[in-house]
Amino acid sequence: MGSLSRVRVVILLLLLVATGIGIYREPAATEHEPTTSLATALAHIPGWELVSRSALSPKIVAALKLDDYLQARYSDGHGEVALYIGYYNSAGKVGAAHDPLVCFPGQGWQLQDRTQGILTAQPSERPVRYAAMIASHDAEQQRVVYWFQAADRTAPDTLSQKLTLWRRRLANQGQANAFVRVSCAMNGFGPGTCQETIDAFIRRFYPVFLDYMRQSSTKRVATANANGRIIQ
Amino acid sequence: MAEPVPTPSSTVRRDRGNLLFFGLLVGVFVAAYFPVWQGLVMVWSDSGDYSHGFFVVPLAIYVWWRNRAAFRHDPGASAWLGLPVAALALGLYLLAHLTEILTLASLSLVLFLVGTISLLFGWRGVRQSLFPLFLLLLMIPFPAQLYSELTIPLQLLVSKAAAALAQWGGIPLVRDGNLIHLPQHTVEIIQACSGLRSLISLVALSAVLGYFTLKRNTLRFVLVLLALPAAICVNIVRVLIILVAFYNWQTDLTLEPIHTVLGLVVFIFALLLVSAARGVLVRWDR
Numbered sequence: 001m002g003s004l005s006r007v008r009v010v011i012l013l014l015l016l017v018a019t020g021i022g023i024y025r026e027p028a029a030t031e032h033e034p035t036t037s038l039a040t041a042l043a044h045i046p047g048w049e050l051v052s053r054s055a056l057s058p059k060i061v062a063a064l065k066l067d068d069y070l071q072a073r074y075s076d077g078h079g080e081v082a083l084y085i086g087y088y089n090s091a092g093k094v095g096a097a098h099d100p101l102v103c104f105p106g107q108g109w110q111l112q113d114r115t116q117g118i119l120t121a122q123p124s125e126r127p128v129r130y131a132a133m134i135a136s137h138d139a140e141q142q143r144v145v146y147w148f149q150a151a152d153r154t155a156p157d158t159l160s161q162k163l164t165l166w167r168r169r170l171a172n173q174g175q176a177n178a179f180v181r182v183s184c185a186m187n188g189f190g191p192g193t194c195q196e197t198i199d200a201f202i203r204r205f206y207p208v209f210l211d212y213m214r215q216s217s218t219k220r221v222a223t224a225n226a227n228g229r230i231i232q
Numbered sequence: 233m234a235e236p237v238p239t240p241s242s243t244v245r246r247d248r249g250n251l252l253f254f255g256l257l258v259g260v261f262v263a264a265y266f267p268v269w270q271g272l273v274m275v276w277s278d279s280g281d282y283s284h285g286f287f288v289v290p291l292a293i294y295v296w297w298r299n300r301a302a303f304r305h306d307p308g309a310s311a312w313l314g315l316p317v318a319a320l321a322l323g324l325y326l327l328a329h330l331t332e333i334l335t336l337a338s339l340s341l342v343l344f345l346v347g348t349i350s351l352l353f354g355w356r357g358v359r360q361s362l363f364p365l366f367l368l369l370l371m372i373p374f375p376a377q378l379y380s381e382l383t384i385p386l387q388l389l390v391s392k393a394a395a396a397l398a399q400w401g402g403i404p405l406v407r408d409g410n411l412i413h414l415p416q417h418t419v420e421i422i423q424a425c426s427g428l429r430s431l432i433s434l435v436a437l438s439a440v441l442g443y444f445t446l447k448r449n450t451l452r453f454v455l456v457l458l459a460l461p462a463a464i465c466v467n468i469v470r471v472l473i474i475l476v477a478f479y480n481w482q483t484d485l486t487l488e489p490i491h492t493v494l495g496l497v498v499f500i501f502a503l504l505l506v507s508a509a510r511g512v513l514v515r516w517d518r
Contacts (some may be wrong), residue, residue: 004250004253004254004352006249006250006253006254007353008315008351008352009253009254009256009257011315012257012318012348012351012352013256013260014259015318015319015322016257016260016264016322017259017260017264018322019264019325019326020260020263020264022326023264023267023325023326023329025418055445091332110410140409159333162331162332162333163331165331166327166330166331169330183238
């Protein structure tokens with residue numbers, strides 16, 4: 001072995017032990033389970049009618065480790081949007097493969113015109129910070145707007161979401177988070193027309209959704225079945 | 233008064249003592265970073281892109297062991313700067329653990345090793361460790377978003393090139409992004425066909441081949457760089473083979489297990505290309 005500074009080894013050992021204590025004794029993450037399901041909470045959005053709701057297969061629910069989800073279409077009589085929300089009770093499942101930049105290309109969609117935007121849904125609340133793009137597959141084109149929700153804050157990317165949840169974890173605050181995607185089929189319309197439809201929907205949808213995210217109770221975590229209902 | 237001359241038995245005792253201390257350090261390091269190792273093993277097991285990770289760690293340990301004579305502690309050469317580097321790495325580890333970012337936690341692991349090596353063995357030790365540290369970097373998974381950003385252009389490149397070659401060979405087709413429409417069928421170039429999976433493994437193997445068979449670092453670096461076009465080219469050839477098989481013999485080579493076997497064959501072909509490149513580079517390796 002030759003000559004080795006034992007003093008330095010001891011210093012490194014102390015640093016590692018201190019870090020190990022920090023790693024293995026981290027404060028337990030607070031898991032918050034809302035009192036109603038997403039489907040119930042978002043059954044009525046002012047000015048928008050629920051057209052249809054569809055279920056994900058149990059395989060996909062398991063792969064995404066969803067605690068709850070909603071996949072539905074809404075219409076205001078002029079335009080129609082598709083809404084998808086993947087909800088998690090805790091931060092431990094952040095990054096469970098929801099990012100459209102990962103999912104869409106893998107399913108054959110081509111992405112273009114990627115941008116970010118800010119929309120104020122309620123003057124008294126923080127604006128919605130989102131990412132947007134046009135997704136194309138065969139002859140189909142969609143305007144897609146999405147964001148990552150961390151409690152009552154929005155972020156256009158997972159990293160910002162993770163940092164928000166980390167700050168909340170240090171403050172022993174709730175870790176509920178979600179991925180929200182709103183899309184609109186362009187059907188010959190320009191992306192501007194679709195964006196207006198999406199903006200109009202988010203202005204009505206987001207306050208209802210924000211209320212849902214603020215609900216909290218401490219119960220044992222449940223799992224979502226194929227219909228997105230929370231089961232014990 | 234003259235310094236006492238170390239006797240052989242005292243030297244052996246000292247070496248054994250040092251070995252114990254070093255072994256303890258390694259053990260505590262593995263224990264502290266155990267969640268990271270757990271996460272990495274899961275990624276290596278679940279993803280075809282990083283299965284080479286299982287070979288990287290033993291190989292890195294072997295290279296360190298092979299060069300162990302270079303790690304004789306020279307008090308004049310040690311760098312106390314290694315201590316803040318190691319401390320910074322552990323701070324990053326704590327942050328990464330709380331935010332559940334495996335990539336950052338894995339990078340902190342490598343940074344901690346850099347700090348430790350420089351603190352205990354000096355910058356000469358770090359220089360001797362550059363290759364195993366580089367290997368350890370290759371076992372770390374890309375963040376999913378970055379992975380997607382890298383594969384999207386590669387997917388398109390593979391689609392464009394394969395379609396152009398097929399058309400030049402007389403196959404009628406229409407390319408729509410990553411979709412290649414043949415008269416009877418449509419082939420979709422997905423992420424797994426982009427070449428990035430074989431690229432990471434090929435870079436790792438090229439680095440190993442260069443390290444053990446070439447002497448000059450410049451030539452080793454060139455060999456690693458050549459892995460990039462080799463991986464992309466063989467994926468273009470793979471897609472071309474699929475298109476030709478569809479058009480001429482109505483044979484679907486995208487079905488398993490044929491698709492995996494074809495992927496393996498072209499990967500071996502890529503390795504042969506890199507070996508041939510090494511054969512050329514060795515002529516300048518004096």
